[in-house]
Amino acid sequence: MGKKKGRRPPVSGELSITSMMDMMTIILVFLLKSYSTEDISVKPSDDLEVPISSAKKPPRLAVNLIVTRSGILVDSVPVLGLERVPDEETGEEVVRVPDDEKKGQMISKLYDRLLEKAEYAEELSAKTGAEDGEFKGQILLQCDRRLPFSVIREVMYTAGQAKFGEFKFVVIQGGEGL
Amino acid sequence: MAKKRLGEAEELNLVPIMNLVTILIPFLLMAAQFISLAVIDSTLPAIGPPQPADQQEDEDPPLSLSILITDEGFTVKGNGIDDIVGATEEEGEDAGPTIPCTVQGCPTPDAYNTEELNRMLVEIKALPGNDEEENVILVPEPKIPYEVLVLTMDASRNDPARKGDEGLLFPFVVIAGGA
Numbered sequence: 001m002g003k004k005k006g007r008r009p010p011v012s013g014e015l016s017i018t019s020m021m022d023m024m025t026i027i028l029v030f031l032l033k034s035y036s037t038e039d040i041s042v043k044p045s046d047d048l049e050v051p052i053s054s055a056k057k058p059p060r061l062a063v064n065l066i067v068t069r070s071g072i073l074v075d076s077v078p079v080l081g082l083e084r085v086p087d088e089e090t091g092e093e094v095v096r097v098p099d100d101e102k103k104g105q106m107i108s109k110l111y112d113r114l115l116e117k118a119e120y121a122e123e124l125s126a127k128t129g130a131e132d133g134e135f136k137g138q139i140l141l142q143c144d145r146r147l148p149f150s151v152i153r154e155v156m157y158t159a160g161q162a163k164f165g166e167f168k169f170v171v172i173q174g175g176e177g178l
Numbered sequence: 179m180a181k182k183r184l185g186e187a188e189e190l191n192l193v194p195i196m197n198l199v200t201i202l203i204p205f206l207l208m209a210a211q212f213i214s215l216a217v218i219d220s221t222l223p224a225i226g227p228p229q230p231a232d233q234q235e236d237e238d239p240p241l242s243l244s245i246l247i248t249d250e251g252f253t254v255k256g257n258g259i260d261d262i263v264g265a266t267e268e269e270g271e272d273a274g275p276t277i278p279c280t281v282q283g284c285p286t287p288d289a290y291n292t293e294e295l296n297r298m299l300v301e302i303k304a305l306p307g308n309d310e311e312e313n314v315i316l317v318p319e320p321k322i323p324y325e326v327l328v329l330t331m332d333a334s335r336n337d338p339a340r341k342g343d344e345g346l347l348f349p350f351v352v353i354a355g356g357a
Contacts, residue, residue, distance in 0.1 A: 017192055017193070017196060018192070019204050020196070021192055021195065021196065023201075024196070024199045024200070024203065025199070025329055027203060028199055028202060028203060028206070031202075031203065031206035031207060031210055032206060034210040034211060034212060035206055035210060040215065042210065042213070042215060050215075051324065051325045051328040051329075052330070053216065053218060053328050053329075053332050054332045054335070054336065055216040055217065055218045055331075055332070055335070056216055056218070057213075057216055057218070057219070058216065059215050059216065059217045060217075062194035071252050094321075107244065107298070140217065144324065145287075145322070145323065145324055145325035145328070146325065147323065147324045147325055148320060148321050148323060148324075149318040149322045149323070149324065149327065150321070152324055152327070153320070153353075154321055156222060156353065157222075160222045165221060165222055166219070166221060167219070167220045167221065167222075167353075168218070168219055168220075169217060169218040169328065169331075170215055170216075170217055170219040171215070171216055171217070171218060171219060171328060172213050172214075172215060172216075173213075173214045173215065173216045177300065
């Protein structure tokens with residue numbers, strides 16, 4: 001017994017990494033496939049659930065207006081908060097723009113911020129003179145699917161007043177339509 | 179150096195490749211996007227595409243298709259489509275919706291009968307003189323959730339039976355202020 005033990009070759013402590021390599025290669029290919037260079041991104045949260053649609057048109061870079069159930073953001077910078085009040089008839093919670101934030105249909109703070117963006121974009125396109133960069137008043141709208149149309153209407157009206165007339169509603173691609 | 183036994187291949191040193199892959203994976207994980215986004219174009223009515231001038235007024239008025247979205251269902255309005263939508267002499271609120279919800283009071287977005295709306299719009303598009311029409315005006319009530327708007331826009335965009343440009347119904351959506 002003792003003799004045999006002495007003759008055994010020293011056990012190599014090296015790890016076999018071939019199987020790990022296989023796994024890594026598969027993960028790498030999958031991640032490369034889902035690698036995205038899209039201009040915009042959606043950060044879903046409890047207050048922002050973007051609706052699913054059968055639309056196929058890819059988004060292009062533009063001013064990004066996000067309307068969640070708790071507030072409004074322009075290019076990820078918060079502009080104002082929204083309030084939740086119980087509905088007079090049904091008692092359900094309804095999201096709306098606070099009365100002191102708006103003049104008629106117009107949301108003052110949002111108007112100021114958007115006008116700033118529009119003027120900056122116009123100035124930029126005038127300086128570069130590039131046709132591609134010409135300011136067309138395009139605006140990307142990411143809205144929560146549960147928001148009532150009254151809020152969307154006020155936001156659209158305000159954007160319209162601030163020279164943004166081409167609305168692009170951001171949706172999640174899904175389904176083959178009806 | 180010890181003489182290698184015949185038939186025993188030398189193992190490849192995979193450690194540098196492993197290093198590279200381990201660095202690449204976190205980077206790609208960060209940049210990966212697992213949902214794909216799309217956009218739906220729309221304009222405000224005041225600055226929307228100009229309506230064609232009334233060349234043949236009276237004789238052949240433009241379609242001016244509009245869909246009212248209420249908490250009872252869809253009401254489809256337009257010129258020359260009374261046979262399809264089954265419009266009655268009654269006007270205003272008494273008339274009721276053209277396509278009522280499948281559940282009374284439309285409690286959820288699914289209750290809106292978008293299949294029926296889509297079928298009706300396919301019929302309207304097939305009417306003579308409507309092949310060039312591409313505009314539809316949506317008039318939602320203030321309480322209608324945004325999701326219903328998107329569902330309605332989906333229903334008015336494509337004819338599911340026909341693929342590509344041929345299947346386009348009314349892709350240019352204008353959202354009007356509503357009541």
